Amino acid sequence: MWSHEFKTLLSNKSRQQYIPDDDTSFPAPFLKEGIALRLLVVDDEAAVRRQLRRLFVDEGYKVVIAASGKEAIAALANFSPDIVITDLVMSNGDGYFMLEQFLEQGIDCPVIVITGYASQESAVKALRLGAYDYVTKPFDLDVISAAVRRAAENRRLQLEVDEGRKRQETQISELSALYDTSLDLVSHLSLSQVLQSLLARAIDLLHAQGGNIHLYDEAAQQLTVVASRGPWSDYTGHTLHLGEGLAGRVAQSGQPLRVDDYSNWDGCAAEYENCGFISVVGVPLIVQNRALGVLNVEDDDAQRGGFSEVDEALLMRLAPLAALAIERARLFEQESKRCRLADMLRGVLAIIGSTLDLEELQTLILEQIAWVFTYDSCALFQVQDGRADLVAWQPFSEPGDAPPRELSETPRHLFSTLLKGRHALVLSKVPAEMRWPVGEQVAVQSWIGAPLVVRDRILGFLTINSYTANTYKQEDESLMMAFARQAASALANAHLYAEAERNWREQEYLQEIAQVFNSxxxxxxxxxxxxxxxxxxxxxxxxxxxxxxxxxxxxxxxxxxxxxxxxxxxxxxxxxxxxxxxxxxxxxxxxxxxxxxxxxxxxxxxxxxxxxxxxxxxxxxxxxxxxxxxxxxx
The missing domain is CATH 3.30.450.40 (GAF domain)
Structure with a gap:
């Protein structure tokens, strides 16, 4: 039986301040699956210790009890708690003593202070010493149970953050070791500079005359030369399919390959028949079991007799560092681009959110999207009564003039697709049978459209057009949707403002009309x-x-x-x-x-x-x- 002290119930109103309506929102008392949270209960009253131990053992916690602050500190030698519940005023080491010891020893876990001597000063002092929560006696068991569950969630999140930080520090340490090895290979984070530096080192390493770095495009299933050096032709921009030429075979097989007389080799790619070099060795560039590209080193010295196995082995040892350096530079470039776009997008969205005038906002949206995407024309359509009406467009013509043909004649089935999918649609290269006219000699070649959605309600569509194919890529979809979501939110606010203003004007109108009738x-x-x-x-x-x-x-x-x-x-x-x-x-x-x-x-x-x-x-x-x-x- 619980003592009268613990059976004191709070009123419904006060209990709601501590216990959520749905108690299942608190997690089970486990750090991880099968690992119970450790709870240290410190109180100089034996009845309190027994009652709290019984409560939390039944709830699944691993509980250790102590009768004083000094006893609790001694228990820490063999027990590392996740949560501590301690009375504030005790003989032989009180709660303040414990909190001070925790600070000195760097023990970082939630401490819940309970006491019958409630005052603002004691609460402030305990919190300043690092207490997580503060409960007064007499208290309801549900209240302290809820407090412990909150502390358990805090502890769980804290440990997850600590583990994540440790993993991150480990990864940074590993990457630092790799970077130390490749510092003499990579001195810049610019991808083009990294490629040129790596290629020069590979050529020097094998005492050769030239070489190429091919990067693999998984979507196109082809290799593209992104760096080229040598006294012969510059092959930058040349492409090979998988299995085509030496680089194509290396990429396909994932294995190195040496050819002593490339021009007379039966696998020679057609465009390299009169290449100028004689021997070539290629190695795959692989990062985490993913093909990144191929590194070729070439030489035109007939006396050399081709590259040796030692040369191949040297290049293979360089390949992982080369692949890592390229991947690092690519990621850095992508992240830099993402950050630039994010900064730009924040600035653009701040401008969009600066007005509640609907017509001004529509114009601002079309003006500001030009900072995000290049376009020849763009438009804003409003969905009303089941149809999409063109309400604003760029480039703007004179009032009363018809909008550009490519906007007014946008195929309506594209809107149906946006309506059903509720996400952006990118047509990198509009199929010939779908292209709609701009003028006699021009048609829309590349297109992006996005629905303007607020709380599952579609306000309209935002579309941009380009007269050049492949202007927009599939990766532009997320950026378009980010812009569209903010534009939709701004439009919804403007509509609400216009509605409120119209209602106010209508009320004012009715009052004025009433005055007319009475006058x-x-x-x-x-x-x-x-x-x-x-x-x-x-x-x-x-x-x-x-x-x-x-x-x-x-x-x-x-x-x-x-x-x-x-x-x-x-x-x-x-x-x-x-x-x-x-x-x-x-x-x-x-x-x-x-x-x-x-x-x-x-x-x-x-x-x-x-x-x-x-x-x-x-x-x-x-x-x-x-x-x-x-x-x-x-």
């Missing part, structure tokens, strides 16, 4: 004020109110504001004519983005007023018009 009984004045406020709210160029005559045969424009207002006011038209007539007959609102494509448009009103309507929003008997196409939104 006058003059119908003409009310209608004119209502239309003025409505035009301001929607940002349109013209608006009007048309009322049916008593016999319902005609519509009379009683109030108009904006372009052609003087002419439109008082204008009469058949009740069933035009878009307004259609709304009257069907008793529903209508949005027409482009009246030029709608046969219902009643052009006589424009002819009389001189106002060229491009878009119309008609609600009840209220008609709003706009010169620009597709200005209105649902």
């Amino acid at each position: 006058t009984l003059d119908l003409q004045q009310v209608l004119t004020l209502v239309m003025t406020k409505t035009n301001e709210l929607l940002g349109v160029e013209a608006g009007s109110v048309a009322l049916l005559t008593p016999d319902r045969r005609e519509l009379v424009f009683r109030a108009a504001v904006g372009g052609g207002a003087n002419t439109v006011t008082g204008y009469r038209m058949p009740a069933d004519a035009g878009i307004v007539g259609w709304v009257i007959q069907h008793q529903e609102s209508l949005l027409v983005p482009d009246v030029g494509r709608d046969p219902r448009h009643y052009v006589q009103v424009d002819d009389e007023s001189g106002f060229e309507t491009r878009s119309i929003l008609c609600v009840g008997q209220c008609r709003l018009a706009l010169k620009r196409v597709a200005r209105f939104k649902r």
Whole structure:
């Protein structure tokens, strides 16, 4: 039976401060599989020690108890705890004494202090001496159990970090030893300089005249000469397939190969038939069982009679150092590039996040992506009502002009692919049958598209186009997605801001309209004020109110504001004519983005007023018009 001291329960509210709703979020009391956490319990009350030992043994901990601080310090000679629970005030060495000893001896494990003498000063003193947590008596067993579990997780993470640091230090030590051996081979981290330095050393080592370093492209299954030296042709950029020529055979087999008379060798590659050198030896460059490339050394001395087995052995001993140096330089170059891109991306994203104006943000996104990718054109599409609408593009044309053809004619099946996959799609080289036109002589050759996703909701798509094939690579996908995620987040914030601003404007509009209704009984004045406020709210160029005559045969424009207002006011038209007539007959609102494509448009009103309507929003008997196409939104 637990003593009354331990059965004191906290209220539900106070217990929630210590114990999570789902206690399974704490890990089991094991450092690793099969290795229990070691717990040292220090208290001068035997009942407390027994109760805590029983509790934590039942929970799976390995528990050692001590009756005082000095006894606990002595126990450390044979027991290394992962967690310590200690009373703060004890005779013969209190909790403070233990904490001080831990600091002096460099013992680094979580210490949970428990005491019946709670005060702010004692808590601060214990924490300053390195205590992990602080619990007061009387306490609930669940509370101290949860505290120990938190400490266990802290200990586990601490040990994982320590092990990781040790592994890292071991790896660094091993690499340092290898670097010490290759310092005379590698003096730079630039890949091109490393390649040239290694090739020169290999040639000097065998007292030869020239050589080549081929690097292997696993995706293309071919070798490319990246460094070339010698009095004969410079072969930089030449490629060989696996099994082709000496380098191709060495890469394929993973074994060295010597040829005394290369031009007359039956495996000679066609482009090396008149190479200028006579003998050649090649060795594979391998890193962690992965083919990196081939190192060839060549000589044109006929008196030499070819390279010897000793030469081959020397080159084979050099090969691991050469492969390591190349791999190191490649990794350094890749990491440097990644860091540069990350820095650039952070700067770009900071600029994108600097505005909540939606139109400004759309332009900023397209401007800033130019710092990340080279493109001939790019576009931002907004997904609305199940379709992708082009809302912004670069290079920008004059307002009212049509966007570039390659943007407006982007194949819609690409959007379907982005919609389903929800990740970036890279077309390094757009297949000929898929290419869409730019002009008479030009087509999109390389393309990247990425969905703009926020919380599983697709806001739109970001696409970039190049008129040159292979401008974009598959490795660009992750960078594109990183940019797209941040752009989507910024767009979502801008949309929320615009929505909030619009709601505020609508509320302000309704209040102003209410004031108009309460300020006058003059119908003409009310209608004119209502239309003025409505035009301001929607940002349109013209608006009007048309009322049916008593016999319902005609519509009379009683109030108009904006372009052609003087002419439109008082204008009469058949009740069933035009878009307004259609709304009257069907008793529903209508949005027409482009009246030029709608046969219902009643052009006589424009002819009389001189106002060229491009878009119309008609609600009840209220008609709003706009010169620009597709200005209105649902």
